Amino acid sequence: MTDRIREFLRNRREDGPCVVVDLDVVRSNYAAFARALPDTRVFYAVKANPDPAILSALAELGSCFDCASVNEILMALAAGATPDRISFGNTIKKERDVARAFELGVRLFAVDCEAEVEKIARVAAGAKVFCRILCDGAGAEWPLSRKFGCVPEMAVDVLEHAHRLGLEAYGVSFHVGSQQKNVEAWDSALASASQIFRECMERGFSLSLVNLGGGFPAKYLQDVPAAEAYGEAIFRALSRHFGNAIPQTIIEPGRGMVGAAGLIEAEVVLISKKAADDDMRWVYLDIGKFGGLAETMEEAIRYPLVTPHDGDAMEPCVLAGPTCDSADVMYEKTPVMLPVSLAIGDKVLIEATGAYTTTYSAVAFNGFEPLRSYVI
Amino acid sequence: MTDRIREFLRNRREDGPCVVVDLDVVRSNYAAFARALPDTRVFYAVKANPDPAILSALAELGSCFDCASVNEILMALAAGATPDRISFGNTIKKERDVARAFELGVRLFAVDCEAEVEKIARVAAGAKVFCRILCDGAGAEWPLSRKFGCVPEMAVDVLEHAHRLGLEAYGVSFHVGSQQKNVEAWDSALASASQIFRECMERGFSLSLVNLGGGFPAKYLQDVPAAEAYGEAIFRALSRHFGNAIPQTIIEPGRGMVGAAGLIEAEVVLISKKAADDDMRWVYLDIGKFGGLAETMEEAIRYPLVTPHDGDAMEPCVLAGPTCDSADVMYEKTPVMLPVSLAIGDKVLIEATGAYTTTYSAVAFNGFEPLRSYVI
Structure with a gap:
């Protein structure tokens, strides 16, 4: 969470989950790679996050681009990269x-x-x-x-x-x-x-x-x-x-360039138990596996979560998405620790989600909009 | 594969994978449900395939609609369903x-x-x-x-x-x-x-x-x-x-209404082996897990495949998608049988893909377009 993202979210008025990427972090990550490997050319993996603002910022810094498709090549060119800086x-x-x-x-x-x-x-x-x-x-x-x-x-x-x-x-x-x-x-x-x-x-x-x-x-x-x-x-x-x-x-x-530069703001839609005497709470967010968090597949990537009640007593919870798809459960085998005081309507920040979220998002699964993205 | 779909694909000129759904099959599936359970109202699960033509055809037949979101409710209303025929x-x-x-x-x-x-x-x-x-x-x-x-x-x-x-x-x-x-x-x-x-x-x-x-x-x-x-x-x-x-x-x-009514036409992009003495061929299509075939997750749903060389000698193959994502492999634990004569550029039909394909498709993963859909 950077000050710029905090400020952006404070002023945001639209409804629904979104990812916000701070370009300053992207630029500083690029500089760190360039410094760490001074004789190595950096080809940013466009697929990680092809937002035009990210591509332009990197093109300006001298980055080259690793592209997975003709569309990605066109995006890199549009961002100002010359073809000799592009790898298919x-x-x-x-x-x-x-x-x-x-x-x-x-x-x-x-x-x-x-x-x-x-x-x-x-x-x-x-x-x-x-x-x-x-x-x-x-x-x-x-x-x-x-x-x-x-x-x-x-x-x-x-x-x-x-x-x-x-x-x-x-x-x-x-x-x-x-x-x-x-x-x-x-x-x-x-x-x-x-x-x-x-x-x-x-x-x-x-x-x-x-x-x-x-x-x-x-x-x-x-x-x-x-x-x-x-x-x-x-x-x-x-x-x-x-x-x-x-x-x-x-x-x-790709991930190393933009992952930590962004975070998702989500909302708690429902908190429930499956039985009156159940120990485990289920927390349902307005984003899930099909809305951009595909990398939670098999619980592979575990994102840090920030809530307005951090510091309160915590308890293990299953974390799931909002769709009618039973596979849309993010963390269940290893539940996440969340505050007991977490409530429906609270905002939850999912950190380090600048990579592999926007374009992974489903077109309209269950009628939900794709993940909105802001690059600031 | 119906005659109408065969005819449609014969005349199609656009490039890239697509799904084609035959409305006659959807109508006949509706009739079969209505006949089999005459005292039961049918609420079509819109999430399976929310194409407006499918919703309109079902609305006309008297179907009700099971909706997962406000957007799906709006789509059902737009298709002619009255609100009393909608369940949230x-x-x-x-x-x-x-x-x-x-x-x-x-x-x-x-x-x-x-x-x-x-x-x-x-x-x-x-x-x-x-x-x-x-x-x-x-x-x-x-x-x-x-x-x-x-x-x-x-x-x-x-x-x-x-x-x-x-x-x-x-x-x-x-x-x-x-x-x-x-x-x-x-x-x-x-x-x-x-x-x-x-x-x-x-x-x-x-x-x-x-x-x-x-x-x-x-x-x-x-x-x-x-x-x-x-x-x-x-x-x-x-x-x-x-x-x-x-x-x-x-x-x-949902699946029972539209699954068998549609099929995907895909193209073989590459066939390769990982080593000169490898027994297993890898067949890469221009559609994969992120382009609409999300239900191949954990190899859960196994779709029937039709190729122009069926009848030739067959051999087991790993089937994968076109993206730079290593998780975009559809069938590997249990490989698929495909003709030895299958070649790069051949069309492959993936049958029974009318449900849970179009809206599951990623927005622009790796720069690839979402799955194109035709309802005929």
Whole structure:
């Protein structure tokens, strides 16, 4: 909670939940990344929060942009980024979307298999491609599935395929898992990357780039290491595995850039028990899993909650959303502690919700409006 | 797949995934419910698919509407339903939304605790309330959480509270679990309901209504019982527990009304393996968990898939969506069987997706448009 957000909420008159993002925090997060990794280019992961004001502020600071779709590329361009500052970082792209991105000037594309390389070779001659490798994600709070990337051995073949088809086999990317709190998590992936660099060299072409991905955490309930700690650990790992030949590097922070910059103001709609002698209260907010808090899925991300009665006696509560969907329960396996004095109509602040909330929100589920967003 | 949908898709020129719903199927489903339960009023669960054309068609056939929010009430009214044909069926309502619904003429409200009764008493004097009770949901493919309802003993107190506050303590509701394939599932809940009717009578007021809820299945991969079988089993259970004093009843089909009436046309964006010697292919579509297929959450609902190569040799595949979100994997624990000859660019039909797809779709996740919908 910043003074600017507090002031904004004090004056807000509209009804319904909203997220408010403080651009000053975004700018200071950008500066922290730039300072912590001075030789690394920052590609903001647009998907975390594509609000035009955020993109413009970052573009002005010199940020590059990691885009998941043509629409995100268009938004980054509209915010003032030149195409050379844009990466089409989704490994799953329609060929016509690759073509459109290439027309728009984008030259950097993610791949993780030969079929994707072939699409790019057909419609984006000479473009740079980096191959994403699988990474175990240990230590991450939201570990990644095997959806993206291939095993390192296959990456060499994929990159060689790109090289043979006239593309620039440009580098390797990986993702150590979202909300990664272990600063050493990059080490083993960098070991794989350096091995791929060597094997490509042996096959007669050389790579230039290691895309270190995202995974940088936002502070939720527990403290997280500062950007500096990540920067130092990553630099050590780069030196360890690449020696004097440290490649170009980029990072793709999303959550780490905007997560802690925003919060959601919600309202308590109902507090009830399921039986007269029930110990557990159910607290229902006017926002839930379908209104922007999709990352509470399997209770993965636990957001800090602030109420007007903090300091009063607390008790465990189940926290649920307002829809008629029985899956719209946020925290039940591990209930949340809330004041006994919490009442219907109270406002609850859900902190660190600047990332992965606005665009995750459902269009009109149960007739509820999508999450309103203010960037101040 | 109906001839009308086939014809529509043959002529469609726009790019991107879409859902197409055939109104003839919706009408015939309505007729089947009306026939199977001739003394029961049908309240279509608007949240399943609130497309104006669906609401209008059902309004014309005489359907009533179960609404989850003021917006859904406005949509039902716009479709031609009079307020007496509308139930505000969400047990979690802001007091100002209750007031707004009451102003709009709605007189029937769901509750599951005294706090909700008090809101209604304050702003909707004389309205009818029914109390939702918990139900174990055994036999349902998407069993309900404990989010809605209270234990039957508490329901008597809640209804008595309503009666004392000048509301009409009108009845009892329950939900036997979504995609409920056991036609006998209503029996034990009806036993509880009849007990509540008796206890209320002993306390000096009488109830009129049993809201039998939804849960009626759509046909996905496996056959489901016909509406008649549900009608017969429910009638037997009503007779067993209420004898000659069978109360008014309503049902709230959503999935059972529109699920099988629609299908999604998607496109294969990428097919890949994670390693050269991997057995498992990953098939990525241009729609996933965030584009409308939220009910694949925990692989709960398994939709039938139709491809242009059905009949060729099949192999198990992981099925995933197009976003940069690692959670956007639909079927992995239990892979889907797809033709070996399936290729990038092929269209895949995802059947029985008329319910809980359009409004579940994310606003703009990863820059992708929400699911386009056509009701024909």
